Amino acid sequence: MYLSLLKKYQNVLLLCLLCWQFTEALTSDCCNEGETKEDSNDCTSYFVCCNGAFVSKTCESGNYWNSNSGSCAPNNGQCCPSTGTCIDNELEVDPQNCAAYYQCVKGQFVSQKCASGSYFDTIIKACVIDTECICTS
Template sequence: MNRFYAIGLLAFTALVATTQAASSINLCEGAADNIFVADITNCSNYYICINGEPIAQQCRDKYYFDASSQSCLPSNGGCLVCDPNKLTSVALSRTCNKYALCFAGTPLLQQCADNLQFNPNLGACDLPKNVDCVSNYCSIYDSPESIVYVASASSCSKYFVCMNGQPQNQTCVGGLYFNPSCNCCDLPAKVNCTITNTGRTRSLQTAAMIAPRMVDITCPSEGVHQIAHPNPNQYYMCVNGKGALMTCAASLVYDKEVGACRRPADILKKH
């Protein structure tokens, strides 16, 4: 018997968890007003975020939504196309914590748990300080009279300024920290910054090590489900009868109750 099949059969009998339905994921949660987010199921459709809620929009005939430029273009170069022969994860632009899992040619909307962010270099959810994504706060309609400043998740002295819809990297000098209260560089004693490591941590994992792969396990014939793996850093995902082995980023473990990779400390909070 295939060893993955045996492991999967054991896990399947006791630890199957149905994943959160894509329709229950709020694309605009955590995004600023007037951020445009792609519809991963239709290249001509997109959503505009208003008061944290997505409002459906559609490009005119023969135009396609392009997330990078936040506009409709005559070219479909920015369209998500899932290769039926590959299993990949693609960041959902302007959200920081959502991504599309291309599973056997089908895009599945996924969301990172807690305040984790999707790391496109790993293709998985990761600690915010390793990603430092703030594009979900930068609208192309930001007013020059109301400049948007965003603190960094990786360094107390680093921050971003939204300009033309894109975050611009800035750094305080002379040992000063960025203070969100005044949007200025200030004395460390006046700033409530708890980032202990002022740089990004180096993960021992690579994209190749963390990449999902198809495996032979027993899966429900219909729907999207997740199954716990004997290794707490991994789990199985089943989509309409097909199974894949997924790996969490370093320092994260799979929480079968939530159906997502999480910090061990966050899992313990609920107990």
């Protein structure tokens, strides 16, 4: 008897199960207006909730997303360039410090500093003695 009832209503049960899973999937990405969360792929970006969905935003140049304060903050070395993996010994400019740069070590950019009295020349990508007061801080 129960088996015949189950067969009779199996399509209804299946439809209910599918509707429940679909509804669950829709509500899992919902958010509260103004809610923020970090972008795990880029420390200069974040997501903000707008009309029930997260929208990607980017901090102004020189800033990074500080998830503790929930706002963009000046990047003082907390956020390295987000170019993904890099080639060993590749050099990148540090936009916050004219006497510093990033060097690729084992696929990751690592912050480096020029010797005292030097600056990082962005054209030749090397530290140069600062005889013309190019980098004063």
